[in-house]
Amino acid sequence: MALTATVAGCSSLTPSSAGGDGDLVLRVQGMPPATDKPGVALFKKQVADFEKANPGIKVKGSTTVFDPLTFSAKLSGGNVEDVIKVPLTEPQRLIQQKQVQPITGQLKEWKHFKEFNPQVLQPLTDSAGDVYGVPQNPYAQGLVYNRELFAKAGLDPDRPPATWEEVRAAAKRISDRTGKAGFVHESKDNQGGWQLAMLSYAFGGELEKEQGGKYTATLTGEPTKKALRLLKDMRWKDDSLGKTLLNNQNDVIKQFAAGQVGMFMGSPGTYRLAKMQFGMENTDAFGAAPMPQSGGDATLTGGDIYMVPKSADKKHAAAAVEWLTFVYAKPQYSTDIAAEQAKALSADPKSAVGVPTLPVFDKKRQSEIDAAIKPYINVKLQNFKPYVDGLSTLKLKPEPPYQAQKLYTALDPVVQAVLTERDADIDALLASAEKDVNAKLAADQK
Numbered sequence: 001m002a003l004t005a006t007v008a009g010c011s012s013l014t015p016s017s018a019g020g021d022g023d024l025v026l027r028v029q030g031m032p033p034a035t036d037k038p039g040v041a042l043f044k045k046q047v048a049d050f051e052k053a054n055p056g057i058k059v060k061g062s063t064t065v066f067d068p069l070t071f072s073a074k075l076s077g078g079n080v081e082d083v084i085k086v087p088l089t090e091p092q093r094l095i096q097q098k099q100v101q102p103i104t105g106q107l108k109e110w111k112h113f114k115e116f117n118p119q120v121l122q123p124l125t126d127s128a129g130d131v132y133g134v135p136q137n138p139y140a141q142g143l144v145y146n147r148e149l150f151a152k153a154g155l156d157p158d159r160p161p162a163t164w165e166e167v168r169a170a171a172k173r174i175s176d177r178t179g180k181a182g183f184v185h186e187s188k189d190n191q192g193g194w195q196l197a198m199l200s201y202a203f204g205g206e207l208e209k210e211q212g213g214k215y216t217a218t219l220t221g222e223p224t225k226k227a228l229r230l231l232k233d234m235r236w237k238d239d240s241l242g243k244t245l246l247n248n249q250n251d252v253i254k255q256f257a258a259g260q261v262g263m264f265m266g267s268p269g270t271y272r273l274a275k276m277q278f279g280m281e282n283t284d285a286f287g288a289a290p291m292p293q294s295g296g297d298a299t300l301t302g303g304d305i306y307m308v309p310k311s312a313d314k315k316h317a318a319a320a321v322e323w324l325t326f327v328y329a330k331p332q333y334s335t336d337i338a339a340e341q342a343k344a345l346s347a348d349p350k351s352a353v354g355v356p357t358l359p360v361f362d363k364k365r366q367s368e369i370d371a372a373i374k375p376y377i378n379v380k381l382q383n384f385k386p387y388v389d390g391l392s393t394l395k396l397k398p399e400p401p402y403q404a405q406k407l408y409t410a411l412d413p414v415v416q417a418v419l420t421e422r423d424a425d426i427d428a429l430l431a432s433a434e435k436d437v438n439a440k441l442a443a444d445q446k
Contacts, residue, residue, distance in 0.1 A: 023058040026319045027081035030136075030306065030327075031061030036276065038348045042341060046327050053326065057319050066090075068190065068405040075099055078311035082320045088138075088302040089404035091124050095132050096402070101308045102130035106321040112333050115361045123398040124305060134324040136332075138303035138358040139267035140396050141198045141291055142387050143167070148285040149262045153177040160289035160386055164202065164230055167263065167292050171240040174262035181242025183263045184255065185231055185415065189248040192415035193408030194399075195265055198300035199227040201397050202293050207407055208400035214445050215402035219411065219434040220427070223296065228426045230294075232418050245419040254278045259285070267302075268384055272352045287383045288356075290390030298395040301358060332360040335372035342376035354379045356388050358396070403441060410437045 032039030047059045062081050071090075074080050076099070086094070094100045107113050124133040147157035153174040161167040171182025186195045197207050205223030208215055235241045242261070244251070253273045255261045257280035268288045274280040291299035306328055308320045331337040345351040354377030359366035400407055410433040417424040 023056050024315060024319055025058050025060055026083070026316060026323060027060045027062060028083040028320070028323060029062050029064050029081050029085040030083065030304075031063050033063055038276075038345050038351045042344065045344070050323060050326050054319070054322060057322070059323065068409075075309060075311075078309075080309050080311065082308065082312045082316045083323060084307050084309055086305050086307060087399075088123055088135075088305055089399045089408075091133055091305055091307065092401040093403055094307065095126050099310050100132050101310060101312065101317055102126070102132055103134075103308060103317075103321045103324070104129070104131045106318070107131055107134075107325065107329075110325055110329065112329075112361070115333070115365055117359050117361055119301070119396055120303075120358065120360055123401070124307075133305045133307040134328045135360060136304045136306060136328050137269060138301065138360065139269050140301045140358050140391055140394070141265055141267055141299050142391070143263055143289040143292055144256065144266040144268075144270055145263045145287045145289060146256065146259065146261065146285050147287040147383065148259065148282060149174050149178055149180055150287070153262075157287055158386070160287060161263075161292050162289075162390075164199075164292050164294040168230065168234055168238065168240070171234060171262060172238040175238070175240040175242075178262075180259070181244075181255070181261050182238075182240035183234060184242055184244075184247060184252050184261050185264070185419070186247050186249055186252055187415045187419055188246050188412060190405055190408035190412060191248050193411030196224070196227065196411050196415055197399060197404075197408070198265055198291065199231075200224040200296075201298045201300050202291050202296045203227045204294075204296035204298075208402060208404075210401070215441055217400075217407055217410075217434050217437040217441060219407070219437065220430045224430065225426055226294070228414070228418050228430075231415070232424065232426070235419050236422050241419065246416060250277075256280075265291070268356045268387055271355050271379065275352050276350055284380055284383070286380075288387040290387055290394060293394075297393070298397045299391075301396040301398055303358070329360075332369075333365060335368050338369050339372040339376070342373035346376040346378055349378075352379055353377050354381060356381075356384050358391075403444060406440050407437055410434075 031043050043061060050059060051057060066086050120135045120138045121131055125131050143160060145160055150157040155170055161170050167183060174180060174182035186192055200207060200223055203223035203226050205221045206218055209218050252264050253270055257274040257278035271286050274286060275283050306324050308317050312320055331341060342353050346353045354373060414429045414433050417429055
């Protein structure tokens, strides 16, 4: 997701160098919330296995999640854990501001380091080639659609829309024939701007450029205007975007899980939220396709990134990289660990095993991982086939590399205006947002 705007379960962050028995206490973000029982059980097992393999280190998990309103202040003040979890919007800014530590040396000690997919490490790497983080479940955005509503509207569920004109036509047909929202675009909590970024990429646009080491916003490009005109036409000419127009991702997935939404932009990973958090009963209706295109041949990529903050001392930083390698890199490489985790998760009928992700390692290794977990897959892979088959044809583009959340904050009102005001002036709205963002970016880069 672009972000999560709540903080829960945050323990005291008073520096703690040792436990009661003289052990080093490593505080790590990434512990799932209590509602994710399979995830919590897996996390606890990972902690136990890590502590067994690394005597003298005790892991203290935290359910703290990224909050753009408070994160920078906490990080600057050293009031964060020894391992932090951030969305892919953040690493380049944190690297440039020297708020995180390079971990290349320790990562290279792992013999499979060279097999990492370079696409997933590029956004975590500085100009000198140093790597600053480890990804978990990277994704590339696509089109999530309800196969059942497609069938009811007389559309072929096995041939989802490939262009945005086709999306528009399908959305109107679903809306007209079923009474449900044909397509829903997120519009609040910075997610309106986030989704506009991915839509702009599909039209061939950019939201930010770098020149001479400085970043500026480029929100007024023609592709971005075309993307907003499409949304405006779908809203005011076609009436295919539903009646609830101010939504964040959870709102949309909840409606989708209830069968009220035909399409939205999302990754296959939203299947887990639909099933596990929002109780989608007919999960066979969940379909995923590659991002429809209108000249961009690109899709936005993202994911969770684990990094070591500058505030971690040498011993905690070393332990943090051991944790990152043990818990995030090795399981995504090891066929044995992947199979073990898949087996454990599949024991819970509410789990979702086998949902496609962007490969962390090379294609050869990914095929071996897929084969290892095959006996435990409990999702209908056929419904993800359009996405998997089409992903290789698109360029994977990371989110705007510098202060993306500030861009998204400025673009939310633009998206909201287009969806709620028939006469919204797209050119003026974008020009105002661009001016506002560039003033903030300039202040940040002095």
